[in-house]
Amino acid sequence: MIKKKKCAIFYVSDGTAITAETVGRSLITQFDDIEFIEKRLAFINDVETAQMAAKIIKDTPSDYQPLVINTVVDIELRKIIHSAGGLKLDPFNRLLRRIERNLQIKAKPVVGRAHGMSDSYAYNKRIEATNFALSHDDGMNLNLEKADLILLGVSRSGKTPTCLYLALHYGLKAANYPITDEDLDRMQLPAEVMQYKDKLFGLTIDPFRLSQIRSERRPNSRYAELRKCQMEVSDAEVMFHRNQISFLNTTLTSIEEISGKILIALDLNKRLY
């Protein structure tokens, strides 16, 4: 058996470290053969915290190679962190310099700004959208004219987490409507929902997986029975087809991917011009 190489990857930032972490995560998915361990070192914004970060990096066990993704802006603090050794990766500085050259304008380095409150309008929109998603979850409050989109699907097909993600990330007002047994019997969605046809998007799921998820919630119930799940899913899909509602199978799809595809399908992606 070949022993896997081991690597400790540090996300160092004067803010939340979300940018460093996002880049780092993307990078490590490209190396299957390395065993990575990750450590977030956030809010490194003075000499004391920088020295603490440097100590943590320096103390990496010797069988792990340290990689340091560093987005700290202040030069003195960067030096302290870099003194700890390891491979230093900066996803930022070079790109900043290239943009400066191209646009002939100087960047104004501001510590910890990237995920701060620089845009309080967008921030309030996200909070508002989250409250909207919560108050329009699971078919509650069928007052849908304010919704940016409405997700449809049988119970436990992934509607709620997707709505919350769309709200928290994109400030979109996402409602969801759980397809009921009555809807399936009639093979028809309620008129209150159908009137917003342009906002509808369906989620579907593998019936075996659905049965599993429902079983965890209500073991040995009719609700969780495989046959019932198969019928619900297949009827819901027929209904989506008939009504020309775009839909997506969530079984092997992450919340990020589902959300991205919904944005494209409902044309909620356009913010340009």
Place this chain on the structure above:
Amino acid sequence: MIKKKKCAIFYVSDGTAITAETVGRSLITQFDDIEFIEKRLAFINDVETAQMAAKIIKDTPSDYQPLVINTVVDIELRKIIHSAGGLKLDPFNRLLRRIERNLQIKAKPVVGRAHGMSDSYAYNKRIEATNFALSHDDGMNLNLEKADLILLGVSRSGKTPTCLYLALHYGLKAANYPITDEDLDRMQLPAEVMQYKDKLFGLTIDPFRLSQIRSERRPNSRYAELRKCQMEVSDAEVMFHRNQISFLNTTLTSIEEISGKILIALDLNKRLY
């Protein structure tokens, strides 16, 4: 009046474009004097979609300079996108090559993997945590022994969005408990909550802002009165102090920052070794 320079920034990816967007957002916060417009071009994973993306970039109005943040892996598709012109920024390739050299191992490029389902254990944990946050919102279900953390605060201090964010992003089971008038009268939290002292974190907020938020919800109510908000906030802060519960003012803090600071305060940050 000096006219601001204008710039159209494109986030191009074979996956969700979240990495490209995160990096781009961080970059543009460093340029106050430029008017940016952003466009996400996600799931660019064949010749047809690449040509479509290239056309969109090429069609940028002439008063906007195009910047293209491109994380597409496939070389042929990259060429198509780059043929559209604009400043090409790749936050990835160079870092990948440096890691390869440092670790003496080849990356295995996989399209759209970064935010995919590569880690279904983590994925299920996030969904589970989201369900936990929903079923433990607003003091519901005081069955807290399974919680990773419990947020405390007066009504509308920002507990719910923070819990949902922690669940969706970090897979943490975040419950929240709204401090009631009775708790404030007694200046004491319920024993069911206090027994989990190591998991507690308080949120506080500027009383003027709180009054504003509550007024939008229930105009002209006693609940929204400034004097009531001032008293609640000040009593809650005294209670946090007395019980040595760490707390944070959310007024000028983004959900990302609040979450990051909670992770550090409760030592939920450690995933290393």
